[in-house]
Amino acid sequence: MKRLVALAVAAVALSACGQKPKDAPxxxxxxxxxxxxxxxxxxxxxxxxxxxxxxxxxxxxxxCNNSERLSVDFDNPRQMATVRNSSGEAVDLYQEQAPDGIWYRASGYELRGKGVMATWTSDGRDPTECRAVD
Incomplete structure (x- = not known):
């Protein structure tokens, strides 16, 4: 029986080889x-x-440092950013002229940053530092 299995495995292996592809230079x-x-x-x-x-x-x-996770869609053609927090709430922010980095805000909400670091301010809460991970 073992010999029959070995022959079957060998046959399958040989049939998989097929023709050799043309060698590329x-x-x-x-x-x-x-x-x-x-x-x-x-x-x-x-x-x-x-x-x-x-x-x-x-x-x-x-x-963010306050354990919040933000998903931000930066819509560059419309000069807007949509920020979604961990609980799924979303807010649209409008781009402001920043001397360096990014700056988006709208009625009590603000996202400012440079490179991978940003500061998130949401209505009625203390600002928190955030780091881009994706």
């Missing part, structure tokens, strides 16, 4: 050119990256 000019084209195709210029960020909605998740 591993050196020479054609390989160098393909590698350069592949690298060039993935790169974006700074202007392209900035244009992409300015013309779409970007979601960021913040964890």
């Amino acid at each position: 591993t050196d020479g000019d054609s390989v160098r050119i393909r590698a350069q084209e592949a690298q060039t195709a993935r790169r974006r210029t700074g202007a392209e990256a900035q244009d992409r960020a300015l013309n779409r909605v970007i979601r960021t998740v913040y964890l």
Whole structure:
């Protein structure tokens, strides 16, 4: 019985091999050119990256010192941010001109920050420091 199982396994392994694929060249000019084209195709210029960020909605998740988790959708074309807290409540904030970093606010709510750090102020509560995690 063991011999029969071993023969069946060997037959399956041999049938999986099939034909050998054509060998691709591993050196020479054609390989160098393909590698350069592949690298060039993935790169974006700074202007392209900035244009992409300015013309779409970007979601960021913040964890705050007061244990609150904020999900923020930055709607750059509309110059707005929608902030959702841990309990699902949402508030729309409007972009303000910040000298450096981000600044969004609306009637008692404010989100200010630079880099991965931000300060969240919600109506009637003390401001809390938050860090972007996503």
